[in-house]
Amino acid sequence: MKQNTKDWIRHSAAILLIASSVAMAFICLFITLDIGGGPLTYIGESLSAALALFGIGVFADGKLKDIRQDLMIRYENDRKKEEE
Secondary structure (H helix, E strand, C coil), X not given: CCHHHHHHHHHHHHHHXXXXXXXXXXXXXXXXXXXXXXXXXXXXXXXXXXXXHHHHHHHHXXXXXXXXXXXXXXXXXXHHHHHC
16 A cells, blocks of 8 residues: 555544534534533544544654654765775
């Protein structure tokens, strides 16, 4: 599976979770004029999951870029030392 497809799936799932939590809040508010414990729990859990999907992806991408840059710098330094 390509990285682009994985990113697309991850972002789509996070956006769907956010949209469903907003829809749940508005539906509960319009029907009962109150958001009870059950819907509030779902809203909190879905927003937490969406945040985790976005946050973990950004963190992992950033760490991989840092590791790649460090390896390239070490490789270039080793290569220069061998040439001398």
